Amino acid sequence: MSRALRADAERSVRAILEAAERVLAEDPNASMEQIAEAAGLTRITVHRRFANRQALVDALAVSAKQQLIDAIEEARPDSAPALVALYRVTANVMRVKSTWRFTLSHATAHTSAAAALWEEINGHTVNLLNRAQHEGLLAPDADLDWTRQVYYALLSEALNKPGTDPAAQDPDALATLVIDTLLHGAGPRG
Amino acid sequence: MSRALRADAERSVRAILEAAERVLAEDPNASMEQIAEAAGLTRITVHRRFANRQALVDALAVSAKQQLIDAIEEARPDSAPALVALYRVTANVMRVKSTWRFTLSHATAHTSAAAALWEEINGHTVNLLNRAQHEGLLAPDADLDWTRQVYYALLSEALNKPGTDPAAQDPDALATLVIDTLLHGAGPRG
DNA sequence: ACGAACAGCAACATCGAAGTATCAGTTAGG
DNA sequence: CCTAACTGATACTTCGATGTTGCTGTTCGT
Numbered sequence: 153m154s155r156a157l158r159a160d161a162e163r164s165v166r167a168i169l170e171a172a173e174r175v176l177a178e179d180p181n182a183s184m185e186q187i188a189e190a191a192g193l194t195r196i197t198v199h200r201r202f203a204n205r206q207a208l209v210d211a212l213a214v215s216a217k218q219q220l221i222d223a224i225e226e227a228r229p230d231s232a233p234a235l236v237a238l239y240r241v242t243a244n245v246m247r248v249k250s251t252w253r254f255t256l257s258h259a260t261a262h263t264s265a266a267a268a269l270w271e272e273i274n275g276h277t278v279n280l281l282n283r284a285q286h287e288g289l290l291a292p293d294a295d296l297d298w299t300r301q302v303y304y305a306l307l308s309e310a311l312n313k314p315g316t317d318p319a320a321q322d323p324d325a326l327a328t329l330v331i332d333t334l335l336h337g338a339g340p341r342g
Numbered sequence: 343m344s345r346a347l348r349a350d351a352e353r354s355v356r357a358i359l360e361a362a363e364r365v366l367a368e369d370p371n372a373s374m375e376q377i378a379e380a381a382g383l384t385r386i387t388v389h390r391r392f393a394n395r396q397a398l399v400d401a402l403a404v405s406a407k408q409q410l411i412d413a414i415e416e417a418r419p420d421s422a423p424a425l426v427a428l429y430r431v432t433a434n435v436m437r438v439k440s441t442w443r444f445t446l447s448h449a450t451a452h453t454s455a456a457a458a459l460w461e462e463i464n465g466h467t468v469n470l471l472n473r474a475q476h477e478g479l480l481a482p483d484a485d486l487d488w489t490r491q492v493y494y495a496l497l498s499e500a501l502n503k504p505g506t507d508p509a510a511q512d513p514d515a516l517a518t519l520v521i522d523t524l525l526h527g528a529g530p531r532g
Numbered sequence: 533a534c535g536a537a538c539a540g541c542a543a544c545a546t547c548g549a550a551g552t553a554t555c556a557g558t559t560a561g562g
Numbered sequence: 563c564c565t566a567a568c569t570g571a572t573a574c575t576t577c578g579a580t581g582t583t584g585c586t587g588t589t590c591g592t
Contacts, residue, residue, distance in 0.1 A: 205579090
């Protein structure tokens with residue numbers, strides 16, 4: 153293992169990751185130089201922190217997925233009725249996903265570390281959905297794999313919803329929209 | 343305008359477009375050579391038919407979108423109750439989308455021609471959803487823009503559903519799943 | 533304050549892909 | 563059948579991105 157980084161180096165790493173998110177969101181094939189420029193650094197410094205391009209995007213994936221896990225666990229998904237937990241988790245996830253829009257929209261994990269984190273995320277989700285089903289929130293015969301897939305898709309779509317303010321979308325309002333659509337669809341109620 | 347192509351040249355164009363779909367689906371950054379090889383042709387021939395890479399992917403987008411329009415219109419979306427039309431359109435779209443999975447998953451139109459086709463597709467969809475709403479299929483206060491967005495997302499997700507057979511998914515079964523989810527979500531009925 | 537870690541600069545080497553040109557051989561179509 | 567159109571082979575040129583090295587100056591940590 154490598155020694156701990158110095159404070160300025162760690163700042164650089166963070167700046168690179170955040171810049172990479174911004175730049176790659178607009179052009180997934182952006183060059184290392186574009187990323188470096190967006191980070192206020194030189195291409196060489198980027199190469200010092202991340203040996204190659206793949207290492208950078210891998211680190212980006214791990215970082216974003218970890219933040220997603222933190223956001224989920226911060227919502228304490230097991231300490232309230234499923235509906236309440238679902239709202240809290242969804243709102244928190246919304247916040248993180250809006251920040252790491254690009255990285256988290258490509259779930260494909262090229263690293264074992266990223267795959268492990270992804271498994272953890274999926275675990276949280278299936279737990280919650282299972283609980284929701286037992287509490288009568290979901291139909292008893294609902295296909296939970298399909299439900300999870302739809303839930304993920306709705307999370308992404310809600311972020312792409314052409315709202316009034318671009319980035320300042322209210323996470324709670326979006327969470328309400330997502331959960332309402334997930335549970336009831338667009339058909340008439342009652 | 344250029345003259346009509348000879349029969350073998352037209353076969354080549356088709357082969358290139360189909361190969362590009364297959365290859366780019368696995369690697370969006372695949373080289374022209376990989377595409378040419380998959381088409382059973384030489385890179386030079388590909389360059390003769392499509393001046394540059396962008397021209398190729400643009401043509402791909404136009405071709406796939408046109409097939410999508412044909413599939414929609416073949417379903418006669420205005421000649422039956424909205425629910426029936428919705429089923430027919432969805433099943434037909436499913437068939438085309440499974441063939442042009444990659445191209446149609448990137449709706450971004452870089453060409454005015456592609457944009458026009460996309461507008462036409464959207465027009466068909468909003469017409470159908472409007473009719474569905476008036477016939478009581480959708481809630482009177484449903485946000486049709488959001489509904490359309492969800493509908494598109496469900497179409498994509500259904501294709502990525504890890505089913506038993508990979509490509510031989512039954513379009514009618516998938517259409518049923520999509521529409522059922524769109525109208526009722528995953529919550530309990532009644 | 534002093535050494536170690538860090539960032540910038542400049543210059544390289546390498547590489548793959550894109551695109552072009554010419555010529556020779558093959559195929560389509562009136 | 564005979565010309566025009568098409569494909570393939572070979573050989574270029576160009577270009578941008580990647581990754582590396584040595585050096586100088588700066589900043590952090592103790």
